[in-house]
Amino acid sequence: MLDIQLLRKDAALVAERLAARGFVFNTAYFEELEGARKVFQTRTQDAQSRRNTLSKQIGMLKGKGEDTTAVMAEVAGLGDELKDLETRLAELQTELNKFLMDIPNLPHESVADGKDETANVEVSRWSTPRAFDFPVRDHVDLGEGLGQLDFAAAVKITGSRFSVMKGPLARLHRALAQFMLDVHTAEHGYTEVYVPYLVNADSMRGTGQLPKFEEDLFHVPRHAGEECTDADTLYLIPTAEVPVTNLLRDEIVAADALPLKFVAHTPCFRSEAGSYGRDTRGMIRQHQFDKVELVQMVRPEDSYAALESLTAHAETILQKLGLPYRKMALCSGDMGFSSAKTYDLEVWLPAQNTYREISSCSNFEAFQARRMQARFKAGQSKPELLHTLNGSGLAVGRTLVAILENYQNADGSVTVPEELRPWMGGAEKLTKLTPV
């Protein structure tokens, strides 16, 4: 959510900056709503004030045993008027809030203007893709060839966009998550957290998934067969960002506790509505995938330095695994709803002959913190909104894909990256599993 003070002060500027990300901010409508809100709030509070004064008089008179009929008569007419005013004011505030909740964050001044991903800016590249002297296979052929990846089984059990892994490949998947967690906790100073995979609507609103992106989420009604309201619907998390960032919702932390740095490994669930036909083959786009997520809560003046270091933490994983990648600064039109600035890390996938997103690192500034009232306080000063950031460190499924494809051998086996071997019981290679 944007700062309403900023909207009041300079709606034109906000509209201009939002236009850079393709969002049309209806200035006239906002000003109309806000004008009405002001009038009704003043009137309502005025009426409340009158009622309170008179009611207190009644109390005092009764206390002294005096007659109250005159005052009672005076206050009698106020009730209906007040009720109408309060109702109208509540409606206006609901409407205003709805309006505000649908406005995306303002892009940071360093973000390039652009309509879509074609305007993203390459910041850096690490390593060079390996040259193969045999035809490269994609991860599906490799995994199935090894007898360790089974999409048919997943379709039978659940449906499309799920996967089943077996044996060493399943272990590789687990090893990757463990490896990432260990690096981030031991080398980058993150605190590991375990969090719920189902969250309530307030949490989804806090990080910005709701109200706008409801169809991207999996809903879990608490009670079968009944119409579920907001209060008794839970949602499967699309990323650990949601439960982890919401740890700070409605909290005021001491300034000297900052920065807070959390890392969590969770499954992520996305309905992928609207992406039918995209990446239908393989593990690139799944309804369920694992991710190790980095989250930071920092003082406002530190958030851009934090974005750089958080992104570097994610890059460390790719480097340790020897996976070539490039770092992209997203343009205004390609950033997520809540982000002020985002770097994507894209890993090289030989079978696609291209770089594909494997991590997205964003600074949300106070956008999420304002929605969830996550604040910090230095000494006796006023509580202040903190800045939140997060990034994938990394998406486990896509990392697995990248390893399969980049480390494949001519015979269909896959070499285990050296850094990962301690988490693989020392195994150096994935080789064909005899079918069961």
Added chain:
RNA sequence: GGAGAGGUGGCAGAGUGGUCGAAUGUACCUGACUCGAAAUCAGGCGUAGGUGCAAGCCUACCGUGGGUUCGAAUCCCACCCUCUCCGCCA
């Protein structure tokens, strides 16, 4: 799932219809005393919003949402959550 208890300020804990935004204790901040500290004493100390140049004034908030009333932390209804015991269970 059954039975019971309870949700009040950072924490603890009073308050069962009327100057209650809320006693008291504690924590914290400022000052006095002290060489300094402790102890003691005095004062301060919630959040959000509106309005005003400002001092200030006003409004809302006692789990959430409704209701009763001139007036609700207090009464009524519904819901949520926590705790204890029993049952079941990874």
